[in-house]
Amino acid sequence: MTFSVPPADPATAAAHFRARLSFETDVSDVHAALEAATPGLVVVDSRGIAAWRQGHLPGAVHLPTIEIASRVGDLVPPGSAVVTYCWGPGCNGATRAALEFARLGYPVKEMIGGFEYWAREGLPVVTPGGMVRRQVDELTAPRSAVVCDC
Secondary structure, X not given: OOOOOOOOOHHHHHHHHHHHHHHEEEHHHHHHHXXXXXXXXXXXXXXXXXXXXXXXXXXXXXXXXXXHHHHHHHHOXXXXXXXXXXXXXXXXXXXXXXXXXXXXOOOEEEEEOHHHHHHHOOOOEEEOOEEEOOOOOOOOOOOOOOOOOO
């Protein structure tokens, strides 16, 4: 196979992918961490109030990006490991929120896939009507399991 740009050498590729994993996490890993009640973990929904009310992750804190600097002290204990999320892969709100937390000195990761993939994978969502689960979208996760075993 011929590539217009050849692959990076293995050491460079390993450094790149290791760095990505230190900045990003996925919905399956966040779900497992929440289920395990991981000490010091704070999951932050950086969307606006209308989106939050439409549905959010169980246990998440609602803190829109524009309010992080002014409200972080009230909602996120110092030293917490923060995971940010927004709508989905087509939105960089979680990236902007993660940047703000990093600037404030918090260890932080962005949840790739965002709320969209959380819901599409059939994980629990808090809505005004209570906890709901959507049918698993087989394009995002196997129907028979919460994890893809990757």
